[in-house]
Amino acid sequence: MNKKITIKSISQQDKTVKASININGHEEIVTTLFNENCAPYISLKSIDPYVIGFLYFAMNYGYDIESKLPISEELYYNLHFHFIDSLIQANPNFHRVQINAPLTQANNISFNNKNIVATGISCGVDSLYTIATHGKQSSIPSDYKLNALCFFNVGAAMKGNYEPSALIEGRKKLAQTFAEEYGYKFLYVESNIHFIINKYAPYSHVENHTYMALFCCLHLQNGIAKYYYSSGYTIKDFSIIKEGNKELDAAHYDLLTLSIASINGCKFYSIGSTTTRLNKVSYLCNYPPAYKYLNVCVNEVQNDNKCFKCIRTILEIDAVGDITKFNKVFDINEYQSNFNWYLRRLYIDCKLKKDPLLQEVYPYFKYKISLTFKLKTIFSIIINKLLRKNG
Numbered sequence: 294m295n296k297k298i299t300i301k302s303i304s305q306q307d308k309t310v311k312a313s314i315n316i317n318g319h320e321e322i323v324t325t326l327f328n329e330n331c332a333p334y335i336s337l338k339s340i341d342p343y344v345i346g347f348l349y350f351a352m353n354y355g356y357d358i359e360s361k362l363p364i365s366e367e368l369y370y371n372l373h374f375h376f377i378d379s380l381i382q383a384n385p386n387f388h389r390v391q392i393n394a395p396l397t398q399a400n401n402i403s404f405n406n407k408n409i410v411a412t413g414i415s416c417g418v419d420s421l422y423t424i425a426t427h428g429k430q431s432s433i434p435s436d437y438k439l440n441a442l443c444f445f446n447v448g449a450a451m452k453g454n455y456e457p458s459a460l461i462e463g464r465k466k467l468a469q470t471f472a473e474e475y476g477y478k479f480l481y482v483e484s485n486i487h488f489i490i491n492k493y494a495p496y497s498h499v500e501n502h503t504y505m506a507l508f509c510c511l512h513l514q515n516g517i518a519k520y521y522y523s524s525g526y527t528i529k530d531f532s533i534i535k536e537g538n539k540e541l542d543a544a545h546y547d548l549l550t551l552s553i554a555s556i557n558g559c560k561f562y563s564i565g566s567t568t569t570r571l572n573k574v575s576y577l578c579n580y581p582p583a584y585k586y587l588n589v590c591v592n593e594v595q596n597d598n599k600c601f602k603c604i605r606t607i608l609e610i611d612a613v614g615d616i617t618k619f620n621k622v623f624d625i626n627e628y629q630s631n632f633n634w635y636l637r638r639l640y641i642d643c644k645l646k647k648d649p650l651l652q653e654v655y656p657y658f659k660y661k662i663s664l665t666f667k668l669k670t671i672f673s674i675i676i677n678k679l680l681r682k683n684g
């Protein structure tokens with residue numbers, strides 16, 4: 294018999310939603326908190342958010358999903374007749390999840406107040422690009438212009454069994470300040486669903502991020518009309534194939550996932566998949582809010598200039614724009630006085646370690662990397678290795 298996820302009840306008290314869920318005989322409570330701005334949009338009329346939230350875990354680890362509470366007919370149809378079989382076609386090891394729950398039709402779900410056009414804001418390159426191209430000043434048709442920015446704290450900051458709260462608070466504050474400064478409604482959601490999944494199988498946010506954003510958005514079905522999901526990959530990188538033990542980044546197929554989750558008058562779009570990372574950076578080089586808010590660091594609340602994401606982004610900006618405009622978010626003096634250190638990192642990570650994310654920016658600095666520079670770099674790596682071996 295297959296393992297089971299049973300969604301027993303969903304209840305709301307003030308701005309907290311609790312779902313009582315049984316996972317293969319163990320009782321769990323998924324607790325999801327919303328800020329005041331979300332309150333009018335919370336919908337508990339279906340199990341939709343929980344089906345999507347647990348779906349990748351269920352496919353990957355062999356669970357079926359059942360409930361006496363209803364699932365939206367449209368979501369059931371999309372998953373049962375399209376999405377799950379598509380993923381299984383590509384990944385025969387995945388479990389063919391059965392969803393046993395009564396169906397509810399769209400007219401049972403309130404369409405009132407569905408006027409939210411939103412996107413997530415992390416202040417990274419992808420999210421700022423979405424805001425720059427779909428925000429108030431953009432040339433997008435008026436019905437498609439953003440009026441809300443979301444910060445979903447569901448798994449992105451997870452490190453093993455905990456989450457660094459100072460980092461989350463810092464990022465949330467930055468997102469909220471941006472929303473206030475530029476006149477967007479700020480929607481905040483946090484949940485423990487990823488910690489619950491992690492009790493039964495290792496949770497990977499890389500594999501689950503689209504599902505987690507949809508988990509949050511589908512709780513807000515009474516408000517969200519359009520949601521733009523910022524994609525990290527271009528359409529030519531589309532893939533649903535999980536290779537061996539390698540993580541299958543959910544961004545590789547978010548076009549599919551988002552179209553399947555577009556139900557009950559709420560449409561999800563993948564933004565940024567039509568262009569390259571360097572084109573996005575180039576766009577942001579002429580978007581003043583980025584000069585104040587661009588934040589990519591994996592280590593600190595402020596960009597530290599030292600992690601792989603900071604290094605990549607500084608080099609990208611320097612390649613296609615004016616790096617001095619970004620002196621509020623990066624230490625430009627440090628970058629300019631230690632430029633050879635950055636070049637060395639670029640050469641090592643791009644050419645020796647074959648990092649695919651640096652291939653696009655390398656040609657812009659190629660002419661600065663001489664044969665002597667390459668030989669010196671390789672020589673110092675060998676010396677360091679020998680010293681470590683003997684030390």
Ligand SMILES: [Zn+2]
Pocket residue numbers: 589590591592593596597598599600601602603604
């Ligand atoms: Zn950093």
